[in-house]
């Protein structure tokens with residue numbers, strides 16, 4: 469169908485794109501293959517994610533999920549406070565960062581969405597003036613536009629560039645994520661030492677979401693024993709969480725550094741375009757922002773310059789490249805700093821930490837997206 473859009477992937481990026489397109493009355497279908505997910509976990513949403521989700525129309529529902537993070541504390545492996553950030557003051561009341569369960573966020577994005585989500589796996593996309601899509605099982609269909617929201621191992625990316633662009637995070641090739649009873653932590657708190665970083669964020673008064681990884685790149689232990697060996701000597705909130713984990717996932721931290729995000733009438737968004745290690749927790753934020761910008765361009769919003777679906781890909785890249793590059797560069801800088809020897813890093817962080825937080829997030833505070841009329 470020449471005027472309809474296929475979104476490949478029903479994760480945060482794909483569902484946000486489907487919502488943003490429906491808001492603008494553009495016919496849209498989602499193809500989601502289903503399968504392994506980490507919905508039992510939670511997700512940290514910084515202020516610009518809250519702003520983007522509010523612009524998408526789900527701000528009221530979002531405020532009922534999870535808990536505001538309130539404040540960030542960066543601590544040494546022995547528990548000494550290196551620096552803290554008052555997140556509520558930095559972001560303001562409309563964009564208070566929150567930690568929410570992933571399943572709740574996906575349900576919020578799906579709620580009231582009158583879009584068909586087909587259980588289907590896309591095998592190949594051939595972009596031209598009409599975009600041909602091949603599904604597993606042999607079915608073929610034409611669409612006016614295809615959005616690749618199919619994650620790090622994107623199939624749609626092959627239609628846009630012959631480079632995979634996938635690499636391991638400089639911080640750590642993998643991470644452990646988990647849920648546990650809250651040991652009394654009341655804000656976003658990370659403990660970092662030579663062997664790794666251990667982050668806890670309250671999701672509510674009773675439960676915390678946790679993340680643990682190495683800090684000097686390369687592999688980490690694939691057995692939960694690695695958590696006890698690396699963090700067993702950390703202060704008591706960490707030790708008591710290690711004894712009481714209820715859900716535990718080990719997964720690679722892969723990044724996508726793609727030189728192109730579009731070709732013809734096909735565009736990549738979210739992790740398919742620019743998966744980035746979660747140091748600044750920008751995955752959901754960038755995905756939802758991508759969706760909003762793309763929908764405005766496809767709707768030919770009068771305030772967007774140019775026109776026509778053939779040029780949307782190039783205009784999308786032009787609008788989004790600078791912001792994504794800013795996040796990628798900030799991620800690389802922090803990854804290198806995290807790997808410094810602790811005798812150097814611990815005295816340095818109280819001096820540069822607050823400034824790095826401010827510089828990274830100040831550039832992301834405003835969102836240049838016009839809501840639908």
Ligand SMILES: Cc1cc2nc3c(=O)[nH]c(=O)nc-3n(C[C@H](O)[C@H](O)[C@H](O)COP(=O)(O)OP(=O)(O)OC[C@H]3O[C@@H](n4cnc5c(N)ncnc54)[C@H](O)[C@@H]3O)c2cc1C
Nearest residue numbers: 477479480481501512589590618619738739746749751752
């Ligand atoms: C360890 C870790 C911690 C993270 N923590 C945070 C955090 O705290 N905050 C944050 O904002 N971000 C975080 N992220 C990143 C965040 O999860 C993602 O950036 C965000 O979910 C956007 O994902 P997406 O929708 O682009 O891709 P995905 O979530 O990967 O969704 C892609 C979807 O496409 C489907 N799919 C794939 N191939 C096909 C196909 N061929 N046909 C049909 N369907 C297909 C998949 O089944 C999947 O549902 C973290 C990531 C990692 C690895």
